Amino acid sequence: MIQVARKVKNFGAFYQRALGFHHDSVRDEPAPYPGVKTEFTKEMRFILPEEVPTIPIYRVLNSQGKVINPDHDPGFEKEDLVEMYKVMVKTSIMDRILYQSQRQGRISFYMTNFGEEATQIGSARALKFKDVVFPQYREAGVFLWRGYTPLECMHQCFGTSKDFGKGKQMPVHYTGAKVNIQAVSSPLGTQIPQAAGYAYALKQRDRDACAVCYFGEGAASEGDCHSAMNMAATLDCPIMFFCRNNGYAISTATKDQYRGDGIASRGIGYGIPAIRFDGNDLFAVYNATKAARKLCVEEQRPVVLEAMTYRVGHHSTSDDSTAYRSVDEVKHWDTVDTPINRIRNYLTGRAWWDETQEKEFRSNARGEILRGFKEAENTKLPNPLLIFDEVWDELPVQLQAQKDELIKHCMKYGENYPLQNHEEMK
Template sequence: MTDKRKTDALIVHRPVFIDSSQLSIPTLRILKDDGTLYPDASLPDIDEALALKIYDTFLFIRALDERMLASQRQGRISFYMTETGEEAADIGSTAALTADDMIMAQYREQGALAFRGFSLDQFMNQIFSNELDLGKGRQMPIHYGSQALNYMTISSPLGTQIPQATGYAFALKTQNKPNCVICYFGEGAASEGDFHAALNMAGVFKVPVIFFCRNNGYAISTPAHEQFAGDGIASRGVGYGIKTLRVDGNDVLAVLKATQEARKMAVEQHEPVLIEAMTYRLGAHSSSDDPSGYRNKSEEETWRAKCPVLRFKLWLIAQGWWDEDKEEHHKQAHRTAIMGAMKKAEKIPAPTLEDLFSDVYDTPPWHLQEQYDALKAHIRKYPDAYPKTSWRLDHE
């Protein structure tokens, strides 16, 4: 076995300590804030059809997030998370993948799912936890999943998807499949132990995985400078022997280019890649959060000027692929469709109680069966406390 430790790469005879200032990580940027290209920029592989699909997904997600956040404030749903300001990160990177590449999301990547083709009705059925929800109403809102679209179901615990992505990619490698896994997470999740275990394993076993960090400045209310002292998250990839790239996360062309190149490395060379997308969460962390308590309006306005949607729109107009009439038409169409789908989903009954266990166990264990029987008896004894619009008894 070859000893890969670089103990004699550079021999010195007095102590020499290094720090992050000696590791300069460049940031890839293609589009300026005004939508024009940098003179020496290298464009991604993109045509009019792909560009318009990306932008229409931007508009759809903005409309969905606006309506669903308002619905939560009205008490129609219990919880929601927007991705306002971060749309270029997940949508632009997903656009670089093939449909059979696996997506493992954190919780703010509804744009990736929409780009893949998750229908508006499927979004609404999950958010309202009705009987048509693919997850059978077992998850809180925005915890999407779709086997058909290769989008692993989201789980609430932070960072669990990161080592799972390494494991899934290892399976792809052993099966000689020409695919990769992309794993999304925020810079706060990179403080979890799962992050370090996953990157170390991926670096050692050389598996086709893209770790995509959305560095949006805040882990809920904790700013990045209180999370870590090093040079962001990208520097950690270098430490684990992983190909690493930092990109302007509000520049969708740069994100697309970075991910296209990363996918080639992952699939063709079995090189794991870490991409750190520098972006900003313009909205609250979730509908349960008030960002005014930990950041100021001036900071937010600075980043609004770097809006990924506007920047890409200006580029599309310059190409002759977009105009204001199309903009208004698409926005209105999305608003109308979302309102209609929401009203329809609200009227669909909730899942039956038996769906608590279906597809989980072949035969439910005795203690859960006892609890299930006791719950049914309780509901039958106090039917007025459990309206038909709530969890329904099976076979009723």
């Protein structure tokens, strides 16, 4: 799209005609006002959104995993592609185990990534490690691709003493300094302006890296998203705004979230290059992210990416999605058109993968995850007093008072609490 736009010599006139303005009605003379770069017209007309062409969805693989666009096959080596496939499958196995464990009351909460594995792994594969990721909460595959282990996920979900966040956050709020990923935070959209600010800082010191901000289409309705995009556009920040448009924000379907052409069109409104692609197509996600990264880093400007996908699982373990969507709709994306099946079909079509390898891999991955699960479940929880640490450099007096009170309370009533599951209070 960007290339097409650049080929048009007089883009202003081209766009005005596309919007239905008669060429003769537009005076090809720059308007003097500082707020816009355009011409005058004699025609008085409104631009109706339904007249503006919609942004198409770029894809390489069809729903069966056949390459429909051979020039765009990224040409992965066998080992590379198999590795991507394995992380996609591993993410879904981990999801299944942790989801069920919440149902059994062993962890308090969980959010699955079902259906979004290609969006996550395809984009993560196209980044450089030094690109800093600002996640939402449904990007476990990005963590795993970057080397966060299932065991580390388990420690976080159980909130053990080995959790990098020391048990201070709800499950799935991973924090991955070692994989160059910022901590997940619950309030929606907060990571978006943070990422734009980070990109602005990055611009001053490393022109070969960018910030990558993942968010859902629901989070795009937060004012933070507007602030971040406008700031990034006006300050030419090297940031990729990566929207996972998965059809829902909890129970609110996209048809009730916005009236415009999704999220990509908003990028154009801010003056940011934008692309929309099939998020269930690993190759399309990879190609689009790779090209976006190049644009972002080489031209030092933001890019908006919109991955069209589908949230197959419930929003979280606190949600029952059968209350607001049909079982048939979910079934389609869970069985007929899944990102994992697509890429498996591609792999088996090239004789790079077969049924025996599939079985063996799944069984080993399950084993590894279950071992991690057991280990985390049997690991002591953190020293409860750590809740007061590592937020303030010096503890404010009121928190010090609460800490003293907690110590006294536990000394007096400790037998009423499962303190034996925690590391020693000191």
